[in-house]
Amino acid sequence: MGQRFNRNALQRRLLRWGHEFGELLYPIARKTLPYRPKMWWVPRLPIRAHRRRTPHTRPWTAPVPSPAPALRTGPGIELLPERQQEAFDEAPLHDFIRLHPEMRGVHSPTGHMWISLLSTSPRVQGAARRRARSNRSPGATAPVAALTPAELTRAMKREAARLGLSGVGVTAYDIKWNYAEYHGMAVGETVVVGIIEQNFDSTQMSPSLRAEKAALSAYAGLEDRMRLLAGWIRAQGYAARPEGFVGESMVIPYAVAAGLGQLGLNGQLLTPHAGSRCRIHVMSTDAPLVHDEPVDHGLEGVCNECQICVRRCPAGAIPARRKESRGVVKAKLNTKRCLPVMGKTAGCSVCMKVCPVQRFGLPAVLEEFERSGTILGKDTDDLEGFDWPLDGRHYGPGDRPRLPLEVFETPGFDFDPDRREPVGWVEPDGRPGNRPDDTDGDHAEALGY
Numbered sequence: 001m002g003q004r005f006n007r008n009a010l011q012r013r014l015l016r017w018g019h020e021f022g023e024l025l026y027p028i029a030r031k032t033l034p035y036r037p038k039m040w041w042v043p044r045l046p047i048r049a050h051r052r053r054t055p056h057t058r059p060w061t062a063p064v065p066s067p068a069p070a071l072r073t074g075p076g077i078e079l080l081p082e083r084q085q086e087a088f089d090e091a092p093l094h095d096f097i098r099l100h101p102e103m104r105g106v107h108s109p110t111g112h113m114w115i116s117l118l119s120t121s122p123r124v125q126g127a128a129r130r131r132a133r134s135n136r137s138p139g140a141t142a143p144v145a146a147l148t149p150a151e152l153t154r155a156m157k158r159e160a161a162r163l164g165l166s167g168v169g170v171t172a173y174d175i176k177w178n179y180a181e182y183h184g185m186a187v188g189e190t191v192v193v194g195i196i197e198q199n200f201d202s203t204q205m206s207p208s209l210r211a212e213k214a215a216l217s218a219y220a221g222l223e224d225r226m227r228l229l230a231g232w233i234r235a236q237g238y239a240a241r242p243e244g245f246v247g248e249s250m251v252i253p254y255a256v257a258a259g260l261g262q263l264g265l266n267g268q269l270l271t272p273h274a275g276s277r278c279r280i281h282v283m284s285t286d287a288p289l290v291h292d293e294p295v296d297h298g299l300e301g302v303c304n305e306c307q308i309c310v311r312r313c314p315a316g317a318i319p320a321r322r323k324e325s326r327g328v329v330k331a332k333l334n335t336k337r338c339l340p341v342m343g344k345t346a347g348c349s350v351c352m353k354v355c356p357v358q359r360f361g362l363p364a365v366l367e368e369f370e371r372s373g374t375i376l377g378k379d380t381d382d383l384e385g386f387d388w389p390l391d392g393r394h395y396g397p398g399d400r401p402r403l404p405l406e407v408f409e410t411p412g413f414d415f416d417p418d419r420r421e422p423v424g425w426v427e428p429d430g431r432p433g434n435r436p437d438d439t440d441g442d443h444a445e446a447l448g449y
């Protein structure tokens with residue numbers, strides 16, 4: 001079943017001490033980290049020098065077998081179009097940080113991500129600045145190339161693979177997935193979805209700073225590659241405008257519509273090759289690219305049989321069943337329980353770590369299901385076990401941490417998951433304030449990410 005990733009007793013103690021150290025320094029971090037967005041100029045070591053967080057920059061090419069009939073559900077996310085339109089007309093989606101300024105980056109009162117944010121900031125900030133600069137002129141830079149839509153699409157996908165994107169897909173722009181703050185910024189009716197695969201080994205060490213750094217590095221690498229791909233599209237005679245790290249849209253529905261994966265019970269995109277161990281960015285374009293179709297890879301069927309993340313989530317935040325919300329049928333996470341735990345444990349991501357599709361890939365999971373009717377790795381410590389930074393203990397199958405009430409009731413953490421309208425911007429010290437200018441869509445820097 002592959003290499004084991006669980007720590008020994010000493011490593012677990014170090015994990016716990018690291019957590020306490022972060023807690024101790026957090027008051028200082030709150031005061032000093034507003035300067036972190038300026039770190040884009042700090043010289044960086046080549047990414048290869050950080051092997052433990054380097055994303056995998058090779059395109060997914062391995063074929064994915066068809067699922068057994070028992071695992072088929074249907075392509076795409078199940079939508080109730082009328083209900084979805086009604087919800088959009090009543091209250092369009094808003095930028096998460098506009099809606100919940102109390103969650104702003106490291107200043108969140110639950111924030112425990114600051115150490116990983118600090119060390120990855122030069123790279124993340126540098127990528128965000130380069131993209132924002134290139135987005136100031138999103139238009140074509142050359143006459144229209146003499147290519148048919150099919151040829152252009154093939155050439156674009158070849159270029160994406162050359163740049164090191166793991167997956168790329170094309171679908172239609174849908175304003176209902178776009179946050180209200182960014183309506184009108186798309187440069188065309190087509191969306192290109194780009195995916196990069198996060199470092200495998202580091203992800204198996206979730207929850208940890210190491211895993212969180214791998215996630216942030218993947219975002220930076222993806223942002224750079226999407227900017228370069230946008231440059232290539234502009235050179236073919238079309239406009240292209242990639243979104244940034246913090247996002248202007250809900251990217252998962254676009255990725256599902258482009259056939260790159262399906263929506264998992266853990267609320268993440270499950271790709272056949274890497275499950276949810278990947279990061280997604282999108283860009284709008286007016287290039288006449290051929291749209292991909294959503295695909296039923298059997299992933300929703302695997303979720304129905306698996307349910308490991310539902311049982312293993314330390315916060316009990318993942319429901320076992322999907323239901324309709326705003327016209328979309330999905331397992332709606334209990335964010336009020338998940339977010340404080342994420343904040344306290346450097347991103348948590350237990351739900352990603354314990355997912356068999358993330359760990360073994362869909363072909364192996366399908367093969368095992370065909371052979372034995374069971375989910376590969378289920379009930380094994382190798383897959384389901386994780387080390388918990390809050391107490392330094394290892395939790396195997398059937399056992400999970402008891403979270404004290406103060407994790408969910410951190411002073412100053414007043415998160416309202418039902419909020420539909422943005423509230424005033426809040427400065428790090430809690431005073432109301434003005435949000436910095438983000439008219440070029442580059443608000444990652446302003447948010448302190």
Ligand code: SF4
Nearest residue numbers: 264303306307309355
């Ligand atoms: S752990 Fe299982 S139920 Fe959860 S997302 Fe992965 S496959 Fe689906």
Ligand code: SF4
Nearest residue numbers: 313338348349350351
């Ligand atoms: S990130 Fe952690 S707390 Fe949140 S849903 Fe996943 S496992 Fe649960």
